[in-house]
Amino acid sequence: MFTDVDHQHMSRALALAAQGLFTTTPNPRVGAVVVREGQVVGEGWHRRAGQGHAEVLALAQAGELARGATVYVTLEPCSHFGRTPPCAQALIDAGVSRVVAAMEDPNPAVNGRGLAMLRDAGIDVRCGLLSQQAAELNIGFVSRMTRGLPWVRLKLAASLDGRTALHDGRSQWITGAAARADGHHWRARACAILTGIGTVRDDDPRLTVREVATDRQPLRVLVDSRLAVDPHARLLQGGALVVCAVDDPARARELQDRGCELLSLPGPGGKVDLPALMRELARRGVNELHVEAGFKLNGSLVREGCVDELLVYLAPSLIGDAAGMFDLPEPPDLEAREHLAFHAVDRVGDDLRVLARWNRGLA
Numbered sequence: 450m451f452t453d454v455d456h457q458h459m460s461r462a463l464a465l466a467a468q469g470l471f472t473t474t475p476n477p478r479v480g481a482v483v484v485r486e487g488q489v490v491g492e493g494w495h496r497r498a499g500q501g502h503a504e505v506l507a508l509a510q511a512g513e514l515a516r517g518a519t520v521y522v523t524l525e526p527c528s529h530f531g532r533t534p535p536c537a538q539a540l541i542d543a544g545v546s547r548v549v550a551a552m553e554d555p556n557p558a559v560n561g562r563g564l565a566m567l568r569d570a571g572i573d574v575r576c577g578l579l580s581q582q583a584a585e586l587n588i589g590f591v592s593r594m595t596r597g598l599p600w601v602r603l604k605l606a607a608s609l610d611g612r613t614a615l616h617d618g619r620s621q622w623i624t625g626a627a628a629r630a631d632g633h634h635w636r637a638r639a640c641a642i643l644t645g646i647g648t649v650r651d652d653d654p655r656l657t658v659r660e661v662a663t664d665r666q667p668l669r670v671l672v673d674s675r676l677a678v679d680p681h682a683r684l685l686q687g688g689a690l691v692v693c694a695v696d697d698p699a700r701a702r703e704l705q706d707r708g709c710e711l712l713s714l715p716g717p718g719g720k721v722d723l724p725a726l727m728r729e730l731a732r733r734g735v736n737e738l739h740v741e742a743g744f745k746l747n748g749s750l751v752r753e754g755c756v757d758e759l760l761v762y763l764a765p766s767l768i769g770d771a772a773g774m775f776d777l778p779e780p781p782d783l784e785a786r787e788h789l790a791f792h793a794v795d796r797v798g799d800d801l802r803v804l805a806r807w808n809r810g811l812a
Contacts, residue, residue: 451578455549458482458521459578465494466523466586471663472497474640475734477524477590481507485518504536508543516544523583525554528562537563547573551583555594589736598727599738604760605774612768627798628762633660635760639739641668645746646677655683672721672746676700680707694721723753748776763801
């Protein structure tokens with residue numbers, strides 16, 4: 450169905466789409482390539498919401514050469530008016546003869562309608578080329594569109610015996626500089642970064658992206674059931690979303706005066722309702738949620754079924770009797786333990802980076 454040439458051009462479209470890794474939120478990352486008589490005549494990639502979509506930019510570069518051309522696009526062209534006109538109509542108006550899409554758009558507002566528009570206009574439409582790679586690039590967008598939830602990636606830095614900090618909270622630094630820089634790459638691609646009050650109290654982190662070049666900082670989210678955070682905590686500088694389970698107007702005003710937004714989501718036991726928080730973040734357009742928290746919040750997120758993927762940096766060291774990764778109860782038997790699958794294992798500097806996933810019905 451697809452030739453080696455098709456694979457080559459779609460691979461280029463995916464590489465273009467990846468250039469929007471840090472900036473397109475809440476929109477998907479999309480790339481497009483226009484090819485006429487074997488020559489690339491136009492390329493484009495979506496940079497940020499409200500700006501031109503990949504297909505439109507590629508068509509503009511191609512100009513009249515788009516007529517009769519083949520367009521390779523990593524996501525089904527949109528069929529609806531949003532902040533920009535529908536790309537399917539732009540392709541029709543440009544007179545292209547063939548469109549190859551990597552995957553259908555999971556957005557219910559599109560979901561096959563863009564491809565149908567193209568077919569109805571007499572364009573040869575093919576879909577499914579390198580679909581797995583395309584879905585992986587937009588795993589958070591797919592999650593939000595199909596489940597109403599962000600893709601939740603929980604990051605950990607640990608020794609080989611699974612220890613993340615000393616009992617007094619000290620954790621800097623277990624892994625090396627290369628692993629820490631790599632962690633900023635994962636922060637940068639996320640729409641939001643979530644942590645808990647314990648981490649803020651022990652480490653006073655900024656949770657900003659500093660090791661990679663980007664002009665967008667993810668939303669910072671603090672889970673703080675009792676609003677115990679120090680108003681001068683570095684996390685709050687520049688504003689953050691503080692999620693609590695109490696009604697304390699005076700404390701809320703103090704934090705709001707520092708540019709923070711307060712969100713009350715009370716759950717059982719005076720804790721924050723974490724599944725409700727995940728749904729609310731998705732409603733706000735969060736595709737990928739990056740978590741850097743302590744073992745208590747980590748355990749709560751896992752117990753509530755809120756985590757899709759672990760991003761674990763393992764250092765070649767042993768710490769011994771110290772804090773672990775998760776506060777989880779012992780299962781009644783080994784079959785009842787949490788089951789994950791390794792997705793990728795890579796060397797980063799002197800450390801290992803492990804991606805392991807639950808089966809949540811996506812990648």
